[in-house]
Amino acid sequence: MGLLMIFLSGVLFALGLGISGMTQPEKIVSFLNVVGEWDPSLIFVMLGASMTYLTGYGFILKRSKPILAESFSLPTRRDIDPPLVFGSLLFGLGWGLVGFCPGPALVALVTGYDSVLIFVLAMGFGMYFFEGIDSRFQRGVDGGAA
Template sequence: MKVIANYLIGVVFGVGISISGMANPAKVLNFFDIAGTWDPSLIFVMGGALVTTFVGYKLVFGLKAPIFEDGFSLPTSRMIDAKLVGGSAVFGIGWGIAGFCPGGALPALGTGRWEVFAFVAALLCGIFLAKFIQSTTAGRSAAAP
């Protein structure tokens, strides 16, 4: 049942990404081009996502536990550090340059366009590079006196 629920959630997400235009990098890049061909329609997509998330969190966190898990898996740190700010900056810069965010790029793989595959390949390389850097720096800080 958990697999079916995950599949259905993914389908709804992918359809939403497609309908909203978030799988079209030109639409996304036009949203960021305020001085040129600005397309403000993605504000409504983001606003709808915020409202849906707000309502969803209120409903879900009203439960004692998730339906398919023993407990909620939430971040415990509330600290704003260099990793958080740097990661957010890299995310935003990548989104502005490529026109894809990771969430929008995965459903866009279904379009078969080479640009999407190139973006996802670069995304995976970035993930592996970040993991490598984290493991290298964690090993060094653990060995420090």
């Protein structure tokens, strides 16, 4: 039952990505390419999503614990450190290059396109590589928004 609810959250998340247009990398690129034929969709996606989250977040945290876990596991760090800025900078460059971020790329795997597969494999490799060097330097991951 627990895993099923988590699975269904993933399904709903994918439907949200698809309906909002985030699974079409061309739309993302036309949002980021502000000198081209600009598509403002992404602003409304982020508004709709973060406002919904903001509205429900407080109610959920009034509970002493989540339904299926012993406690809430939320990011606790508050400091703005160089990795946060440098990592986000790299992420944005890759995002603007083809228009994929992690969620939509995973959802778009079902298209069977070679390019999506290449993207996801490279992304997975990048993450795996990071886990390797990160544990070597023992710079703890804050789970930061993650």
